[in-house]
Amino acid sequence: xxxxxxxxxxxxxxxxxxxxxxxxxxxxxxxxxxxxxxxxxxxxxxxxxxxxxxxxxxxxxxxxxxxxxxxxxxxxxxxxxxxxxxxxxxxxxxxxxxxxxxxxxxxxxxxxxxxxxxxxxxxxxxxxxxxxxxxxxx
Amino acid sequence: xxxxxxxxxxxxxxxxxxxxxxxxxxxxxxxxxxxxxxxxxxxxxxxxxxxxxxxxxxxxxxxxxxxxxxxxxxxxxxxxxxxxxxxxxxxxxxxxxxxxxxxxxxxxxxxxxxxxxxxxxxxxxxxxxxxxxxxxxx
DNA sequence: TTAAGTGCAAATTATTTGCAGTAAG
DNA sequence: CTTACTGCAAATAATTTGCACTTAA
Numbered sequence: 520x521x522x523x524x525x526x527x528x529x530x531x532x533x534x535x536x537x538x539x540x541x542x543x544x545x546x547x548x549x550x551x552x553x554x555x556x557x558x559x560x561x562x563x564x565x566x567x568x569x570x571x572x573x574x575x576x577x578x579x580x581x582x583x584x585x586x587x588x589x590x591x592x593x594x595x596x597x598x599x600x601x602x603x604x605x606x607x608x609x610x611x612x613x614x615x616x617x618x619x620x621x622x623x624x625x626x627x628x629x630x631x632x633x634x635x636x637x638x639x640x641x642x643x644x645x646x647x648x649x650x651x652x653x654x655x656x657x
Numbered sequence: 658x659x660x661x662x663x664x665x666x667x668x669x670x671x672x673x674x675x676x677x678x679x680x681x682x683x684x685x686x687x688x689x690x691x692x693x694x695x696x697x698x699x700x701x702x703x704x705x706x707x708x709x710x711x712x713x714x715x716x717x718x719x720x721x722x723x724x725x726x727x728x729x730x731x732x733x734x735x736x737x738x739x740x741x742x743x744x745x746x747x748x749x750x751x752x753x754x755x756x757x758x759x760x761x762x763x764x765x766x767x768x769x770x771x772x773x774x775x776x777x778x779x780x781x782x783x784x785x786x787x788x789x790x791x792x793x794x795x
Numbered sequence: 796t797t798a799a800g801t802g803c804a805a806a807t808t809a810t811t812t813g814c815a816g817t818a819a820g
Numbered sequence: 821c822t823t824a825c826t827g828c829a830a831a832t833a834a835t836t837t838g839c840a841c842t843t844a845a
Contacts, residue, residue, distance in 0.1 A: 538844060540800060561835080576802045581835060583800095600733070600741040600809090602834070613775070618784060630773030637751070637765045639792055646756060646793040651735075654777055655784040676819060678825060699810080714827045719810060721825095738834090740809070 524552025535590030545573040546583055550593075556608035558596070558623045559584075564605075598623055598651050613650040626652055662690025673728030683711040684721055688731075694746035696734070696761045697722075702743075736761055736789050751788040764790055 528547030532539050549567045550557055559567075561581045568575045575583070584605050587593045596604045598616040604623045606614075613626040631650070639645045666685030670677050687705045688695055697705075699719045706713045713721070722743050725731045734742045736754040742761045744752075751764040769788070777783045 538799065540844070542801070578803075578836080579801055585836095586800095595738070597735055597738050600735050600738070603738040615775075615778070617781075627775045631775065632772050633788070634770045634772060635768030636790070637753075637769065639790075639795070640753070642795050643755075643792040644795040646791040649787070649789040649791065650771070651787040652774070652777075653784040653787065654781040657777070657780050657782040676824065678819075680826070716811080716828075717826055720812095723811095724825095 524548045527551050527554060531592060535587065535592040537586060537590055537592075541573075542575040542579055543583055543586075545571065545575055546580065550587075550607050556606065556625065558604055558606050558625075560602050560604055562602075596623060596651075597649070611647065613652060616651050616653050618653055618655050662686045665689050665692065669730060673725065673730040675724060675728055675730075679711075680713040680717055681721055681724075683709065683713055684718065684725075688725075688745050694744065694763065696742055696744050696763075698740050698742055700740075734761060734789075735787070749785065751790055754789050754791050756791055756793050 525544065525548050528544055528549075528551060529539060531551045532543055532547050537543060545568060546564060549564065549571060550559070561577065561584055564584065565575070565577045565580045568580065584593070588595055588605065591609070593605050593607050594609060596606050596614060598604060598614065599621060602621075606623075606625075608625060610628075612628040613631055615624045615626045616622075617624070633648060633650070636645070636648065663682065663686050666682055666687075666689060667677060669689045670681055670685050675681060683706060684702060687702065687709060688697070699715065699722055702722065703713070703715045703718045706718065722731070726733055726743065729747070731743050731745050732747060734744050734752060736742060736752065737759060740759075744761075744763075746763065748766075750766040751769055753762045753764045754760075755762070771786065771788070774783070774786065
């Protein structure tokens with residue numbers, strides 16, 4: 520009997536039309552295995568893979584995260600000039616960025632709305648609107 | 658008679674309580690000399706200094722931009738994981754990020770409003786809300 | 796079989812730092 | 821004077837790439 524995390528990862532990969540290699544399955548299971556959405560950096564996902572016993576090389580983690588984004592399975596979120604965060608949740612939603620711990624989490628979307636968004640300039644379209652709520656210790 | 662750009666730069670520096678060295682005056686004049694607000698990267702400001710004839714070393718441009726931010730004269734804006742942008746405009750306002758040219762410009766603020774912003778979690782306060790409108794060629 | 800995927804180590808890019816020299820107060 | 825500031829070159833940090841090897845289809 521196939522464990523749930525692995526199955527979820529397999530399905531998720533298939534959804535992106537990506538070839539299910541050992542390393543991709545491992546990372547997919549770590550990312551979506553519990554059905555929750557997750558925010559990682561290349562470094563943090565690499566650490567997870569090491570802990571899980573199925574180590575994937577750091578370069579491959581980078582390449583794989585990029586592949587997942589290109590396949591439309593994840594989004595890259597930019598909050599901090601120094602690192603890239605990757606989010607398994609695909610709908611447009613705001614983020615909390617914890618300035619002291621450098622962590623990224625989802626912010627409740629429910630009631631948030633942006634009104635009076637400027638029109639895109641001539642010949643351009645709005646690809647996405649990123650909203651990052653920066654939190655500081657009170 | 659002191660030229661306007663230089664005077665503006667001098668006043669601006671004084672406002673931050675920073676010692677007016679040759680290099681800081683040069684960069685300040687390039688940044689606020691025309692009274693407009695401006696978006697630069699360390700690299701682009703360095704290039705400007707070279708063109709202006711008053712070259713400032715790249716490392717000093719980095720250190721100086723950082724000093725200007727700490728003095729509350731500029732803000733760092735994060736849009737792209739690979740570079741840091743610095744904005745001379747200090748009020749909270751949205752930005753346009755041109756995905757193909759990697760340029761950052763101000764978006765009209767007038768009518769933009771965010772409603773239903775989630776409350777800051779326990780013990781935290783909202784330091785800032787960054788809104789980046791990503792533009793793509795239509 | 797065969798093109799896509801992988802690991803490693805070396806290469807890049809953006810940024811920071813150590814330190815000896817220079818200048819502002 | 822004396823402490824902050826500067827420039828350079830070397831150091832870091834995050835990410836990418838070249839290339840020989842492995843593996844899914």
